[in-house]
Amino acid sequence: MADKPTVVMMGLGYIGLPTAALIASRGMQVTGVDIHRNVVDTINRGEIHIVEPDLDGLVHHVVHKGLLTATTEPVPADVYLIAVPTPFKGDHKPDLSFVMAATKKIIPSLKKGTLVILESTSPVGTTRKLQNLILKERPDLKNDLYVAYCPERVLPGNVLHELKHNDRAIGGICRESTARAIAFYKHFVVGDLHPTNAKTAEMVKLVENASRDNQIAFANELSMICDAADIDVWELIALANKHPRVNILRPGTGVGGHCIAVDPWFIVSEFPEQSQIIRKAREVNNYKTEWAIEKIKNSALQFEASNNKKPIIACMGLAFKPDIDDLRESPALYVTDTLIDQGFTVLQVEPNLENGNGRELSSAKEAVIAADIIVFLVEHKGFRSLSFSDDKHIMDFVGLT
Template sequence: MKACFMGLGYIGLPTAIIAAKHGVEIAGVDINAQVVEVTNQGKLHIIEPGMEEMLREVLASGHFKAYTEPRVSDAYFMVVPTPFKGDHEPDVSFVESATRMVLPLLKEGDLYVIESTSPVGTTERMARLIFSERPELEGKIYIAYCPERVLPGNVIHELVHNDRVIGGMDEASTRKAMEFYGQFVKGTLHPTNSKTAEMCKLTENSSRDVQIAFANELSFICDKAGINVWELIDLANRHPRVNILQPGC
């Protein structure tokens, strides 16, 4: 099987390497020519323990190579940034640009997946873009959203062992995406639809934000009240249904 990963950042590159390690023929794509050059030299442009050795292995085996343009594949993965613009408005222009780059290469039976953290409805929006430009593909390709959920510094373990949420535009797309991730993910694959998967990722991030903010607010309050916040949190966490994070997370 051939797969094309659009974006070789902190998530795209490790995921591509892990997939290549499990026998998938990977084309890793990045618009930054320097990233492509360094990657093909077997050097990481990111910091991730143990990953550089794996990169060299998959380069040597021929299962991985980096490019500045996408290559014809059986599956295409959008793993690009989705920053904020203006008044905290999400910017999915990188997802759209990556999608437009693979549009001419898509063919019947291909799988298209977005991994980038995205607003609800982004997968459907990209599907509309694809079918408006390539109407002959409607009902002929598989489209899904599968959010990453890994911690930088522990990516090798978490990419393989964490559970994954797989949200297809339809049941066939969900099954197709699960087949791909099942090649290297040992965690449980949880099937759903694309909008629920998108909302799940946003919910996970928001939950962490709220917990971190709460712990930090406790720190400010305790500082003013002359209370040891670490002791306070340790004592509060003795409650069986309380799990406060450490301030400064």
């Protein structure tokens, strides 16, 4: 591979754009490809379309130095990276259509010796499918194509640091593919690069999120047991965690986001017989959200019976986790929308959203004054300093009060 390989990044979202900018900042020529013209135009102006600290300055710098160019069509390059979405379909089966569409798009540009790396979170066997798709259309590359999988494990909000410093598991479809992919990441990663095969690397990513989902499910199940037993779950967990080898996580309203709530299904859909606990954890975390809705509805009905009027319910937090504005797969949003759909009077509070995206938002202070029932759905920092009068009914699903 050339000293400074040329690179094409397929997909310029939360993963693709910071990765493309970081690679370009190491002096490599990067072409970013996205299907959305507005994304391409924004980046070519040296601006960004996503929220991520310090990314705007880096993109501005590499675009103006001519090292990063965005376009809608791939160009010839030494290395192709794919970071497009991998959602699931209605039946919890993975939707690989974006990965396959991006792969098809690069096929005409591939030359002998090209390295193709998949970064999208993918079910086991996807890297092999990608290789087969390429070789079906380009049999001339049979002995001269290198394909690898390298999962991304960055934390939104700290992406630029983590892209560079996190360890990575890198698995090729053959030893030479692994070696070439590791040599490529060495250009811009200082974390340790761990060689493996493609299937293991694919599973590593899925297992990281499934493991987290399982731990949260345990905490959520405990919260429902404690409710039935009339035990304060927060005190219980704090005391149990005094044991030197116990570390129970915090329960919540459920599990959301585009990773932990999605990736375990990639294992379950492929290995339904074997993945009993992984499936159960998904079900428990989803059930916790339904359980919270029932609790709130019951409190509202009790309020109405005692006060002869319908209560105003303040839903505190809509995002899928604390202190962000991301609503994807958010259980708090689901609780709020379900209550609204069922005719309850709801004040929606999400201090991290700059505009409501069509929702009528209330400020936290207004909501706690106006509401009869205050429901904490997300553990946003700003909620801790709120004070409210004694006549309010507080329902705290996240341990804020």
